[in-house]
Amino acid sequence: MIVSINKPFLREWTTFKQVPRSARSLSGCRRSAIVPYRAAHFRHDVAILSSRKISAARYSTIPEQRGMKVNADVPPPSNASPTKPKIDLRPAPKKVSKDVRIAANPPSPPAPTPEASSSTQARSAMSSKETELTSLGPINATKHDIAEAAKHGILTPPPEGASRIAALWHNAKQFFWFYYRGIKIIFTTHRRRANAIRQRLRDAKTRGAEVSMSRYETRFMRTYNRDLVKFVPFILTVIVLEEVIPLIVLYAPSFLPSTCLLPSQRERIEVKRRAKRVAHMALAKAELESPNPSPLTVDNLPSELTRAVSGILARPTFGPVFLQRFRLSRYFSYLGQDDNLLLREGMGAQLTEAELLEALDERGFVIDPSISHQEKLQKLKWWLKQASDDTARLGLILENARSTST
Secondary structure, three states, X not given: OOOOOOXXXXXXXXXXXXXXXXXXXXXXXXXXXXXXXXXXXXXXXXXXXXXXXXXXXXXXXXXXXXXXXXXXXXXXXOOOOOOOOXXXXXXXXXXXXXXXXXXXXXXXXXXXXXXHHHHHHHHHHHHHHHHXXXXXXXXXXXXXXXXXXXXXXXXXXXXXXXXXXHHHHHHHHHHHHHHHHHHHHHHOHHHHHHHHHHHHHHHHHHHOOOOOOOHHHHHHHHHHHHHHHXXXXXXXXXXXXXXXXXXXXXXXXXXXXXXXXXXXXXXHHHHHHHHHXXXXXHHHHHHHOOOOOOOOOOOOOOHHHHHHHHHHOOOOOOOOHHHHHHHHHHHHHHXXXXXXXXXXXXXXXXXXXXXXXXXXXXXXXXXXXXXXXXXXXXXXXXXXXXXXXXXXXXHHHHHHHHHOOO
């Protein structure tokens, strides 16, 4: 309920409050006279308010300020910033022709694709690794081989705090036992497997059945026979002068049996063979620029081209020309037998990644590490479809050398 207090009462009450308490009895405004007057006026105002009808809507909204007119048709002001005035440039800028703009800002080269960038990174990583491995001397190469063999758990590193002499003696013993285990594998595991293959062939021949070795068995028997030939000179070298083994690994890796090579030594051999192949491909490309009067065969290859083809196929390049041609003829015969086995076994469809790389390497391919397994298999199929004889194989090798960027 809203109570209205009249103005005379407020004036009396204000006057009474302004007088000090101690002097209120002297001013003539006694409290006993004010209270009855206040009560009377209060009853009068309540009676007036109760007899009137007060609209609730009058007190439900905020009262308008005096002198302010509200127009319902005008929208409220927005917070958008005012538009920027247009500036008239005088004089106006000169128009630049299209040729001048292109000369001032030449177009940037297109960004390399992910495949090209990954291929470039793989080639640069391989080239840096090849440079690192080929630049090592005998001592640094031996240290690198020991460290890598220790990472793979093949050799045990010398104990910490060991002197130089103690470390050399420890490494010498580790190498000796490694070579001992490699020779033992040849005369135990490999020998039993070779005997089993021979026995199976003898039994099939006794029964009159036609049984031949698979490609894996053929390659295993070839490696086993070569290891037997290398056994005697290698054992004599290890017993008499073991210190020259690092030099043999660097300069005559074919002298070692296949079971007596550390992983880092095998990798270094492959890197050097790849570098030698690339160099001889460049030599073959230069020789092929001169015209040849007759079709090229193994028997009529020029001396420089004979040396280039021998280097591409990782064959020895020393000796007279007729000796190099004889080595090439024997190697082409081996490739013919291996091609027939691959054709019989699905054109290399069953080969693993390592076996596929080895097959391409034997045929003189320089493989980019970034290409997929399917692309490598397509290269091998391209060879197998066209390698009908030794002359065709020689032509494929020369064509591959001509098309490979060195």
